[in-house]
Amino acid sequence: MTALVLFGGGGDLAMRMLLPSLYFLEHDGLLPEGLKIIGAARSEESREEYVGKVRTAVEGKAKADDAWDDASWSRLEARLDYLAVDATSAESLKPLKDKVGPGACTSFLAVSPSLYARIVTAMRAAGLAEADDKVVLEKPVGRDLDSFREIDDAVADAFSEQQVFRIDHYLGKETVQNLIALRFGNVIFEPLWNNLSIDHVQITVGETVGVGDRWPYYDEYGALRDMLQNHMLQLLCLVAMEPPSDLDPDSVRNEKVKVLRSLRHVTDEDAERVTVRGQYVSGTVDGTRVKGYDEERGADSDTETFVAIRADIDNWRWAGVPFFMRTGKRLPEKRTEIVIQFKPVPHSIFGQDARDDEAANRMIIELQPEEDISLTVMNKKPGLDQRMQLQPIKMSLSWGVGGKGDAPPRRRIAYERLLLDALNGDSTLFVRRDEAEKAWEWVDGVSQAWADGNVKPQPYRAGTWGPDASDMLMARTGRDWNTQE
Ligand SMILES: NC(=O)C1=CN([C@@H]2O[C@H](COP(=O)(O)OP(=O)(O)OC[C@H]3O[C@@H](n4cnc5c(N)ncnc54)[C@H](OP(=O)(O)O)[C@@H]3O)[C@@H](O)[C@H]2O)C=CC1
Numbered sequence: 094m095t096a097l098v099l100f101g102g103g104g105d106l107a108m109r110m111l112l113p114s115l116y117f118l119e120h121d122g123l124l125p126e127g128l129k130i131i132g133a134a135r136s137e138e139s140r141e142e143y144v145g146k147v148r149t150a151v152e153g154k155a156k157a158d159d160a161w162d163d164a165s166w167s168r169l170e171a172r173l174d175y176l177a178v179d180a181t182s183a184e185s186l187k188p189l190k191d192k193v194g195p196g197a198c199t200s201f202l203a204v205s206p207s208l209y210a211r212i213v214t215a216m217r218a219a220g221l222a223e224a225d226d227k228v229v230l231e232k233p234v235g236r237d238l239d240s241f242r243e244i245d246d247a248v249a250d251a252f253s254e255q256q257v258f259r260i261d262h263y264l265g266k267e268t269v270q271n272l273i274a275l276r277f278g279n280v281i282f283e284p285l286w287n288n289l290s291i292d293h294v295q296i297t298v299g300e301t302v303g304v305g306d307r308w309p310y311y312d313e314y315g316a317l318r319d320m321l322q323n324h325m326l327q328l329l330c331l332v333a334m335e336p337p338s339d340l341d342p343d344s345v346r347n348e349k350v351k352v353l354r355s356l357r358h359v360t361d362e363d364a365e366r367v368t369v370r371g372q373y374v375s376g377t378v379d380g381t382r383v384k385g386y387d388e389e390r391g392a393d394s395d396t397e398t399f400v401a402i403r404a405d406i407d408n409w410r411w412a413g414v415p416f417f418m419r420t421g422k423r424l425p426e427k428r429t430e431i432v433i434q435f436k437p438v439p440h441s442i443f444g445q446d447a448r449d450d451e452a453a454n455r456m457i458i459e460l461q462p463e464e465d466i467s468l469t470v471m472n473k474k475p476g477l478d479q480r481m482q483l484q485p486i487k488m489s490l491s492w493g494v495g496g497k498g499d500a501p502p503r504r505r506i507a508y509e510r511l512l513l514d515a516l517n518g519d520s521t522l523f524v525r526r527d528e529a530e531k532a533w534e535w536v537d538g539v540s541q542a543w544a545d546g547n548v549k550p551q552p553y554r555a556g557t558w559g560p561d562a563s564d565m566l567m568a569r570t571g572r573d574w575n576t577q578e
């Protein structure tokens with residue numbers, strides 16, 4: 094018998110993401126036989142009460158996906174249990190150890206990261222950090238390199254690196270994994286995947302939601318630490334890394350670390366030129382009037398809700414190819430995409446008329462709202478015009494759009510893949526300690542440059558794509574952000 098313990102099993106992450114993911118895995122027959130799932134939090138509640146809450150959380154999502162059935166729910170329900178514990182106390186964890194029994198235990202810490210160090214210390218004392226056990230840590234681990242190391246040292250006292258699974262849920266997204274397939278499962282892209290053919294790369298993670306009630310957490314982190322340090326740098330690594338020799342966890346992660354090591358440090362002199370900080374003020378999103386960040390927080394704040402950065406990777410493959418990243422809350426669209434902008438043809442044979450229509454090839458790896466990978470190529474406009482007319486055509490390269498025949502498979506929650514991998518002990522899609530350290534080191538450089546230069550967030554109206562300075566960041570280099578759907 095093995096067990097999955099969800100510390101914080103009644104919290105937002107557990108109810109919105111983890112338990113629905115476990116239901117879908119159960120529905121598809123993918124959960125290991127005999128796996129017990131134990132919610133553990135301080136609230137005193139019975140197993141029945143907890144199971145009732147889980148059902149409410151799961152049923153709506155499953156029905157929306159047409160995947161609800163009583164038999165799957167009954168199987169999941171039979172696995173579920175709950176125990177009221179203070180996870181920071183070894184004494185309190187002893188009954189949990191008894192419930193887990195002698196089998197291997199995977200503990201998912203869906204609690205505030207400020208508790209991680211105390212919880213893993215208590216787990217170790219309570220016998221929940223044995224050689225076969227694993228621990229899954231949610232981001233953000235720390236708010237800078239020093240605090241990351243402090244927490245991670247406590248984790249390392251209890252667990253070896255092979256037992257630690259640092260989640261970045263972006264790595265569980267289907268299209269992110271498809272990017273790996275696209276790059277390394279095809280021969281046609283690799284010869285072009287470098288500074289000879291690629292002009293620049295853009296990574297956009299736009300959200301329409303505001304910070305709202307999350308401000309106590311968010312105000313301490315801001316967009317740089319909440320999104321860029323983890324999700325966006327992970328995407329950058331997957332685009333920029335060298336081909337790993339295989340898909341072993343360390344082969345992939347070794348390549349990602351090399352990219353992070355090659356990121357050019359942002360100096361105090363560069364900060365204004367290569368970075369933009371923004372904070373939303375009131376505006377209109379999706380037709381609804383929304384408050385500004387300061388109003389939500391109830392006080393003035395210097396926390397950025399938008400960041401745009403030009404990153405340079407100092408190695409042979411990427412010399413001279415800027416990677417532009419931007420992310421923000423209260424933007425006009427929920428849109429996550431990676432744009433690979435190829436260089437224009439070196440010489441046009443089609444004459445001036447056609448030249449106006451000629452566009453360089455562009456690959457768009459779209460993660461949200463749809464999942465798709467597309468490539469824009471030039472085509473002849475049909476017709477008998479004397480001079481050949483060109484037009485860009487967007488070709489879908491993935492199952493998401495334009496597939497023939499079968500409907501695309503259900504869009505999975507990113508945590509489904511990651512929970513399954515953690516249970517199976519496969520850490521390929523998890524972040525290794527040295528990766529997280531290098532990412533923090535780079536991000537610390539940016540925040541230090543902001544502090545040294547007194548760089549404050551510039552206001553942007555909710556419902557716009559951030560401060561004008563974000564467009565200027567691109568325009569200064571003769572480029573602009575992608576607006577192509
Ligand atoms: N929510 C989200 O969408 C995302 C969350 N995360 C991360 O996930 C983690 C959890 O976030 P979220 O679910 O939003 O937080 P919540 O505040 O909603 O939930 C936290 C949970 O922790 C429990 N808890 C608090 N203290 C203890 C303790 N000493 N012992 C045992 N349980 C405890 C709480 O229950 P009780 O009070 O009963 O103890 C509650 O169930 C954080 O690390 C967050 O950064 C990351 C990405 C997205």
Ligand SMILES: O=C1O[C@H](COP(=O)(O)O)[C@@H](O)[C@H](O)[C@H]1O
Pocket residue numbers: 300319320429461
């Ligand atoms: O980790 C986080 O991610 C979400 C965005 O996730 P997505 O899968 O919806 O793109 C973000 O809203 C949140 O602030 C951050 O903590």
